[in-house]
Amino acid sequence: MAVADSTSPVPGADFFLKGESGRNTRGLLRFLILLTIAAAAVAARLFSVIRFESIIHEFDPWFNFRATKYLVSNGFYKFWDWFDDRTWHPLGRVTGGTLYPGLMVTSGVIYHVLRFLTLPVDIRNICVLLAPGFSGLTAFASYLFTSEMSDSPSAGLLAAIFMGIAPGYISRSVAGSYDNEAIAIFLLVFTFYLWIKAVKVGSIMWAGLCALFYGYMVSAWGGYVFITNLLPLHAFVLILMGRFSPRLYVSYTTWYALGTLASMQIPFVGFLPVRSSDHMAALGIFGLIQLVAFAYYVRAQLPSKQFQTLLWASVFIVFGLAFGGLVLLTVSGTIAPWSGRFYSLWDTGYAKIHIPIIASVSEHQPTAWPAFFFDLNMLIWLFPAGVYMCFRTLKDEQVFVVIYAVLASYFAGVMVRLMLTLTPIVCVSAAIALSQILDTFLIASQPSEPAESKTNASVLPEALPATKAPLVGIYSYMAKSLITGFITTYLLLFVLHCTWVTSNAYSSPSVVLASRLPDGSQHIIDDYREAYYWLRQNTKQDAKVMSWWDYGYQIGGMADRPTLVDNNTWNNTHIATVGKAMSSREEVSYPIMKQHEVDYVLVVFGGLLGYSGDDINKFLWMVRIAEGIWPDEVKERDFFTARGEYRVDDEATPTMKNSLMYKMSYYNYNSLFPAGQATDRVRGARLPATGPELSTVEEAFTSENWIIRIYKVKDYDNLGRSHQEAVAFEKGNKRKKAGKRKGPRVLRVD
Amino acid sequence: SSSTAATPSTLRAQDFQSIITHIWSKYQTHTPQRVKLIDTFLGFLLIVGVLQFAYCVLAGNFPFNAFLSGFGATVGQFVLTASLRIQTNPENKAEFEQISHERAFADFVFGSLILHFFCVNFIN
Numbered sequence: 043m044a045v046a047d048s049t050s051p052v053p054g055a056d057f058f059l060k061g062e063s064g065r066n067t068r069g070l071l072r073f074l075i076l077l078t079i080a081a082a083a084v085a086a087r088l089f090s091v092i093r094f095e096s097i098i099h100e101f102d103p104w105f106n107f108r109a110t111k112y113l114v115s116n117g118f119y120k121f122w123d124w125f126d127d128r129t130w131h132p133l134g135r136v137t138g139g140t141l142y143p144g145l146m147v148t149s150g151v152i153y154h155v156l157r158f159l160t161l162p163v164d165i166r167n168i169c170v171l172l173a174p175g176f177s178g179l180t181a182f183a184s185y186l187f188t189s190e191m192s193d194s195p196s197a198g199l200l201a202a203i204f205m206g207i208a209p210g211y212i213s214r215s216v217a218g219s220y221d222n223e224a225i226a227i228f229l230l231v232f233t234f235y236l237w238i239k240a241v242k243v244g245s246i247m248w249a250g251l252c253a254l255f256y257g258y259m260v261s262a263w264g265g266y267v268f269i270t271n272l273l274p275l276h277a278f279v280l281i282l283m284g285r286f287s288p289r290l291y292v293s294y295t296t297w298y299a300l301g302t303l304a305s306m307q308i309p310f311v312g313f314l315p316v317r318s319s320d321h322m323a324a325l326g327i328f329g330l331i332q333l334v335a336f337a338y339y340v341r342a343q344l345p346s347k348q349f350q351t352l353l354w355a356s357v358f359i360v361f362g363l364a365f366g367g368l369v370l371l372t373v374s375g376t377i378a379p380w381s382g383r384f385y386s387l388w389d390t391g392y393a394k395i396h397i398p399i400i401a402s403v404s405e406h407q408p409t410a411w412p413a414f415f416f417d418l419n420m421l422i423w424l425f426p427a428g429v430y431m432c433f434r435t436l437k438d439e440q441v442f443v444v445i446y447a448v449l450a451s452y453f454a455g456v457m458v459r460l461m462l463t464l465t466p467i468v469c470v471s472a473a474i475a476l477s478q479i480l481d482t483f484l485i486a487s488q489p490s491e492p493a494e495s496k497t498n499a500s501v502l503p504e505a506l507p508a509t510k511a512p513l514v515g516i517y518s519y520m521a522k523s524l525i526t527g528f529i530t531t532y533l534l535l536f537v538l539h540c541t542w543v544t545s546n547a548y549s550s551p552s553v554v555l556a557s558r559l560p561d562g563s564q565h566i567i568d569d570y571r572e573a574y575y576w577l578r579q580n581t582k583q584d585a586k587v588m589s590w591w592d593y594g595y596q597i598g599g600m601a602d603r604p605t606l607v608d609n610n611t612w613n614n615t616h617i618a619t620v621g622k623a624m625s626s627r628e629e630v631s632y633p634i635m636k637q638h639e640v641d642y643v644l645v646v647f648g649g650l651l652g653y654s655g656d657d658i659n660k661f662l663w664m665v666r667i668a669e670g671i672w673p674d675e676v677k678e679r680d681f682f683t684a685r686g687e688y689r690v691d692d693e694a695t696p697t698m699k700n701s702l703m704y705k706m707s708y709y710n711y712n713s714l715f716p717a718g719q720a721t722d723r724v725r726g727a728r729l730p731a732t733g734p735e736l737s738t739v740e741e742a743f744t745s746e747n748w749i750i751r752i753y754k755v756k757d758y759d760n761l762g763r764s765h766q767e768a769v770a771f772e773k774g775n776k777r778k779k780a781g782k783r784k785g786p787r788v789l790r791v792d
Numbered sequence: 793s794s795s796t797a798a799t800p801s802t803l804r805a806q807d808f809q810s811i812i813t814h815i816w817s818k819y820q821t822h823t824p825q826r827v828k829l830i831d832t833f834l835g836f837l838l839i840v841g842v843l844q845f846a847y848c849v850l851a852g853n854f855p856f857n858a859f860l861s862g863f864g865a866t867v868g869q870f871v872l873t874a875s876l877r878i879q880t881n882p883e884n885k886a887e888f889e890q891i892s893h894e895r896a897f898a899d900f901v902f903g904s905l906i907l908h909f910f911c912v913n914f915i916n
Contacts, residue, residue, distance in 0.1 A: 244888050246875055246899035250906055288884050292875040296903055299868035303910040313856060343815050
């Protein structure tokens, strides 16, 4: 904008605006604008650090943080071979082979570079501020990418500022959100930039760089599959459009050969690029492009038209045969079929029926319309206009924008989380559309009337206005200033919206809960850390903690205790075991907990405070996941009343009332209230007059607002009784006619 | 009717033969010496790749990473060399205006270095 603005008619300014020094001025302005954008991108993400403190948010980042600490303190090779025996308790986790190491290695490198520069920064601060730092780079990458797409001088800068502050990207990259996406979006956009550059120039160097950054992207995020399928699709569409060129051959084959080998270096990926269906599109196009290139070469040597058609026919037959072979290999099982996570993007009902653990994550739900406007504001309606502009000048790189836009829109519609991959292309197309408008309306000088229109007018009679050559161009200063004013207003509103959304929706840490007191001052509820630090300081170093998988990473990160299950949901059966222990009667749960050497059980209970993300609300997912493995022992139907309601009050079903989760959540809860007045603020239910009783576990810790409750699993009874009998004995309940009745006794077997 | 069907197919076969010989003679006369050298290298890579693949089919793919890196090295080197051939072909000058022959060769070296680094790393 500022660049286009600077064509002012002041004569003295000509020195700075025209010729060689004009280019320097524009370069300087460009540099300053990009610098400002980077600063704005970083600053917009610091709300949570300034308001609260510099800590890691959410759940997944706690594992990344823990892994980074391990990397920094033990070195790279130990990190690569790290067997973590403090998660998935009896099993452990081969961490080196089951994670994407790019994020940790990046922050490890930054840590060591800063040390080398004698700036010893704590690794926690590097982890917290990594995402804002990389968002500045993302803005720069989208500047480069858009500059390749559009001739307009302002498109790249507009895309950069959009990308810098669009809430769709900020939501996953605020300070403290130390997740894979923090660096992955930068790598995504930059890889695409290098790809476009490679296709345009047809150089091995750009394609090789693209492959290197693709390798880096593979090491950083599982979403690399998007690139693996998008680039072949681009190449395929270009071939179908008859736009095959030697440049495409050079860039695609170089990218595929180098990029595939690069991606196989990551242990978590391993042989997947040759074994799994997700990657077969790239391989198929690689084969096809060889055929097409060969046909292209032979065709140039031949005069015969007839033979050319034969040649193309044979190319298509070979392609069909290869495709059939691929299908056959997939059916026969040599090539792994689509993994559930990706398959559920196509068959949107699949996860809900077959893999409840995928469907249970809130990020995997379809997106509602307001979310698009909330996350992208005015960009979402400029987006189709930008895609349309790309259709008008359909060059190789514009085809890429169109394909990316269509695919990413579909995926963002299926899954909330994939809004993240949509955001870059929305920013790019919106910038293309907006820069077109600005280029038309922001030029102060009037377009000169074409000379031939006058001659035409003199020849033809004046009476017919339709016969005049139409004058295309904007002449009125009024129209120009009006449109420019509107656009400027929209841009300002966009900035306001982005800041507001970032400040209010996306900058709250989930570890501490903030609430407002009646006088407007802030009240921090810090029960999570209170409980985790209690665990850290008051339990044995190797005390195993059982909780639902959501809290696994946080317990590992903050409490530093071994857990049974965590957010890396690689073993569904183990999670179902925990679900069964939580949803069964104590008599059933106790042996399970003993078999898994559980010392403490942690539940989250929001009934006192009205904190809705608690374990009772997640309870049905535990039941469903457990039911998937043990359909005879855990039944979802039993947790509903006869009328099909999920209740926790007097009318709750016996199965519900006897489940370990219910008992642990509401244990002693009545004691907080006057008799018979106990209410659950989340469910809005009045609880039964007598609270549940626990026999196999005992309360060890309850946090200030009762959000986290920790129970200690009792040891076996000294006298060999069951815990229920022992509790009954302690209470003095005498068994009726204990001695006299001849129960169904069995023989003693020695 | 069988004889009428046979005549076009034999014609086609003769056609095919003549076309092959035509291409071959044209290749012999019109291709520069340097490009022929590249083509020899391409043929060598093709043979090495086929041999590796045949061995993998016959003897099994037990160290699969070794097979992949060996085979990937030949395939990668093949496409890089083919790219070099395309880029230095005078007929494609219009497509590659920005790339001089020296630049194309430097790019080729750069790509090959990356390729071999990854292959050596992957072969263990």
